[in-house]
Amino acid sequence: MRNADFPSVEFETRLARAQAAMVTENLDALFFTSEAEIRYFSGFRTLFWQSPTRPWFLIVPQSGKPIAIIPEIGAALMAGTWVDDVRTWRSPHATDDGISLLIQALQGKHKIGMMMGRESSLRMPLTDYQRLRVGLEDSQFSDTSGLVRTLRMVKSPAEIQKIRTICDIAGNSFGNAAQLFHQGQTLREAFRAFKIDLLAQGADDVPYLVGGAGQGGYGDIISPPSDEPIRDGDILMLDTGATLDGYFCDFDRNFAFGHAGDEAKYGYDTLYRATEAALRTARPGIPCRDLYRVMADVIAQDGSDVGRFGHGLGLQLTEAPSLISFDETVLQADMVITLEPSMAVGPGKIMVHEENIVIREDGAELLSPRAAPQLPIL
Secondary structure (H helix, E strand, O other), X not given: OOOOOOOHHXXXXXXXXXXXXXXXXXXXXXXXXXXXXXXXXXOOOOHHHHOOOOOOEEEEEOOOOOEEEXXXXXXXXXXXXXOOEEEEEOOOOOOOOOHHHHHHXXXXXXXXXXXXXXXXXXXXXXXXXXXXXXXXXXXEEEEOHHHHHHHHHEXXXXXXXXXXXXXXXXXXXXXXXXXXXXXXXXXXXXXXXXXXXXXXXXXXXXXXXXXXXEEOOEOOOOOOOOOOEOOOOEEEEEEEEEEEOOEEOOEEEEEEOOXXXXXXXXXXXXXXXHHHHHHHHOOOOOEHHHHHHHHHHHHOOOOOOOOOOOEEOOOOOOEXXXXXXXXXXXXXXXXXXXXXXXXXXXXXXXXXXXXXXXXXXXXXXXXXXXXXXXXXEO
């Protein structure tokens, strides 16, 4: 393979696990239209997904290797993966953007699985999907979101190493905070300095960087950075999803400038203790809702502006499961998740703390370098 982030055995193992589950579910094929699933089974990694013009398809049969049905522009890249059967068309096409090729490939497949549930999307025109269903009127389409999530939640040693490495890279950049951030610097300048350092440390890309700054805390953690200067008493939080070979880290750090007020110190200490409680608790057999409750009990506030206290991590910045009151997913060894408790620290002010861990047979193992036990003051 010319374009390989992993050796072929990685994809062979993923395929074998999927096909064993397909036999159990009596599925003839899995049909994918979205980036993460196509990359998971094929190794096809490209930023061309940023363009919404062309659809991309992958079929995983019950036996045999995956079939890629893709625009001609992606043929050379797909040929460098482990996939042998690559069928292409010239796209954009006026009337047939791969639909006839799909119908031909899926003809005779009586039960076809697709991602239809939470955190899934149909990345093809709805009118084309309707044409596909008409062309396969004898086929039954069923929701296999749970099946695919179960496969992807448990990470291989090679996947875990990718995540560990990008976590180390981001940890090094957070460790340079005293050189990167200062009073009088605008939030936009702080974001830019941090991105540059992440790239210098070895990250491939920084597709996700959010955060906030404000006196004693911050009220918003998803807006673009402003041109407001950082002031004495501000709390700065940066939350990064930097990538290496397409795998994400996702953790944040908080910093105070000049001094920190009592509410900010209390918030930081509470979130640190909540994370410590989760680190002691997280192990195979624990339901996600219970891990959420462990953190919520330490924080002792009703509700959360963020809505959940962590999530899965890997090929995507956020993956299943969610650490929330209603998620009954049971933790398994080699699942990679984030611990992300949050709390209010004053009117309109919150703080968030996040770490990345892998579940091991004997408990949780940190992938992100552990945050300082006290709020750092720059």
